[in-house]
Amino acid sequence: MFVCICRAVTIDEVHEHCDAGAYTVDAIGDRCGAGEGCGTCLDKLDTILNERLSTATTAA
Numbered sequence: 001m002f003v004c005i006c007r008a009v010t011i012d013e014v015h016e017h018c019d020a021g022a023y024t025v026d027a028i029g030d031r032c033g034a035g036e037g038c039g040t041c042l043d044k045l046d047t048i049l050n051e052r053l054s055t056a057t058t059a060a
């Protein structure tokens with residue numbers, strides 16, 4: 001499933017970039033371009049990152 005249509009970035013790719021240390025929307029954009037087109041996906045990217053941080057916090 002695409003998160004960013006402009007750059008054809010899937011949710012799995014976003015998670016892979018997070019796994020590799022990208023924990024901000026800007027860092028994700030630097031790695032794959034997500035969010036650097038129309039900007040429609042920025043809220044989705046933010047939600048994914050917040051969910052990951054929330055999960056990491058509760059798992060610790």
Ligand code: FES
Pocket residue numbers: 003004005006007034035036037038039040041042
């Ligand atoms: S959908 Fe991601 S920048 Fe347009």
